[in-house]
Amino acid sequence: MNVAVVWFRHSLRVHDNPVLSWAYESEDIDGILPMYIFDEEIHERSTASMGEHRLRFRFDCVEDLHRNLKNQLDLDLHVFSGDCLDVFQSISEQLQPFEVTLLEEYSTNPQDRKQSELIERKLINSNQNWSAKSFASCQTILDVEAVVNASGYRPPKSMNDMVRLFNKEFGDFDHVVFKTNDSNPSAKGRKQNLLVNSEHRVSLDQIRPMLSAPGYFPGGENEAIARLEKKVISQRDYVRSFSKPKSVSTNTQGNPMEPSTTGLSPYISTGCLSIRRLWNACSEIQQSSDHTVPPVSIHGQILFREMFYLLSRSVENWDQEFGNSQCKEIEWGELDHGLLDSWDSGQTGFPLIDAMMRQLNTTGWMHHLGRHAVSCFLTRGQLWQNWTHGRDIFERKLIDSDWALNNGNWLWLAGVAPFSMPYYRIYNPCPDAKSSLNVETKDAEFIRHWVPELSEFPSKYIFEPHLAPLHIQESAGCLIGKDYPNPIIDRKESRKKNLESFKLSLQKLR
Numbered sequence: 001m002n003v004a005v006v007w008f009r010h011s012l013r014v015h016d017n018p019v020l021s022w023a024y025e026s027e028d029i030d031g032i033l034p035m036y037i038f039d040e041e042i043h044e045r046s047t048a049s050m051g052e053h054r055l056r057f058r059f060d061c062v063e064d065l066h067r068n069l070k071n072q073l074d075l076d077l078h079v080f081s082g083d084c085l086d087v088f089q090s091i092s093e094q095l096q097p098f099e100v101t102l103l104e105e106y107s108t109n110p111q112d113r114k115q116s117e118l119i120e121r122k123l124i125n126s127n128q129n130w131s132a133k134s135f136a137s138c139q140t141i142l143d144v145e146a147v148v149n150a151s152g153y154r155p156p157k158s159m160n161d162m163v164r165l166f167n168k169e170f171g172d173f174d175h176v177v178f179k180t181n182d183s184n185p186s187a188k189g190r191k192q193n194l195l196v197n198s199e200h201r202v203s204l205d206q207i208r209p210m211l212s213a214p215g216y217f218p219g220g221e222n223e224a225i226a227r228l229e230k231k232v233i234s235q236r237d238y239v240r241s242f243s244k245p246k247s248v249s250t251n252t253q254g255n256p257m258e259p260s261t262t263g264l265s266p267y268i269s270t271g272c273l274s275i276r277r278l279w280n281a282c283s284e285i286q287q288s289s290d291h292t293v294p295p296v297s298i299h300g301q302i303l304f305r306e307m308f309y310l311l312s313r314s315v316e317n318w319d320q321e322f323g324n325s326q327c328k329e330i331e332w333g334e335l336d337h338g339l340l341d342s343w344d345s346g347q348t349g350f351p352l353i354d355a356m357m358r359q360l361n362t363t364g365w366m367h368h369l370g371r372h373a374v375s376c377f378l379t380r381g382q383l384w385q386n387w388t389h390g391r392d393i394f395e396r397k398l399i400d401s402d403w404a405l406n407n408g409n410w411l412w413l414a415g416v417a418p419f420s421m422p423y424y425r426i427y428n429p430c431p432d433a434k435s436s437l438n439v440e441t442k443d444a445e446f447i448r449h450w451v452p453e454l455s456e457f458p459s460k461y462i463f464e465p466h467l468a469p470l471h472i473q474e475s476a477g478c479l480i481g482k483d484y485p486n487p488i489i490d491r492k493e494s495r496k497k498n499l500e501s502f503k504l505s506l507q508k509l510r
């Protein structure tokens, strides 16, 4: 009997899953063993690499996958906890009578690649009945490996480069509807549902009590499909007129939790939603009338995503500040734990920065322009801290944490990459209504929600509350320096000093 071990890692879905559909449709495969591995110990609701919201979200995704596989294809997802190699070795004896093919999603993440290489060396090469097969285009539209190895490939630097690349690959790409890889649920039970035991096997009921409560964004494929329907498919005008730079960073009026953009990133980064599904939904809407185009359209956002995946594979040391061709080696300041902790916990005395960071700490998500504001503030704007410190904090906390995208965007915002905005364009962390951060300033509802100390402050002073006269602070019930921090830095002085330091660093590099 031929068995396919389907290893779910970053594509936690049944729909448009190239790995699963191959196993399900292949004539050569008789039985399927779907599996997911929690490869880190859970301590106090989090793991070494995942903060509590990120972990909870991922758990929801795995639980939903478990349900969907059972209901749609009559397959049992095996959930394990422990080192990946140990897990595979613990089941290999039971699979001895079979020809086993380990099916893997292609990944650009070096940690995944290292794990896969180890498994190849220690398991596949030493067990004659095992072989492995990797599948491209699970996380992306492009076949990343094929593109970066094609002759004439140059790392893309801009949206124009990406448009050219997509044109070359797909022709008139803006209207293209990509073929998806769906397993036919009507043929339920067509493959044998393989069951194995292992000391590493865990039930989801064992893990759930260790986690925090579900957050604003519940994880899972069903939630992903529902959000796609609610925010994209049923919002044709919204899709046609989508313009990212015009979207409001302080979320939806009346609901300070709900993104003004699609809010699909947590589902895309965990692979609960196929990127092709989102692309196709937009293509279908855009076919019939005028619409915005890249870089500002939803397709444009997907192109940025594809660009960072290409770069993450083709640029050596993508996540490093040294030896990375996409990172200028700026002489950042010494790590200042006090400054970093204030930023991280939303206690900088700058209400917009604090509101954004508190939103991240409570929900695991933040609007793109909010991310612009806080990353600029931490690096070249005010605090002059190395971008990698902020990157690490985002990586643990974001429920949409994605190695390729997080590094790419931090490089972008720190002003160190060839594709960065000019380093001297610094956001004012105390914005007015005209700021390109697109902050709702009239009622300042977002600030009042996330920084409740300031909830009674007049809007006029709420973005720079230490400038409010004492009687206003008293009548708002919030004394600055006592009930809410004074600014941890002089924003104008630090801006001026940092601009000079950045310029000097660049001169030294020449």
Ligand SMILES: Cc1cc2nc3c(=O)[nH]c(=O)nc-3n(C[C@H](O)[C@H](O)[C@H](O)COP(=O)(O)OP(=O)(O)OC[C@H]3O[C@@H](n4cnc5c(N)ncnc54)[C@H](O)[C@@H]3O)c2cc1C
Binding pocket: 244, 259, 260, 261, 262, 263, 264, 265, 266, 268, 269, 298, 301, 302, 304, 305, 306, 308, 366, 367, 368, 369, 371, 372, 375, 394, 398, 400, 401, 402, 403, 405, 406, 407, 409, 410, 413
């Ligand atoms: C410092 C910083 C760190 C970031 N880290 C991450 C991260 O770890 N994971 C992540 O998914 N996004 C990251 N982003 C990109 C972006 O902020 C989020 O993808 C976006 O805010 C998600 O919201 P949305 O789904 O409503 O986006 P929409 O505007 O609705 O866009 C649709 C999809 O396009 C993709 N996308 C949008 N913007 C970008 C972008 N700038 N780069 C790459 N892909 C994009 C996402 O998959 C997103 O879900 C980061 C941005 C910054 C500035």
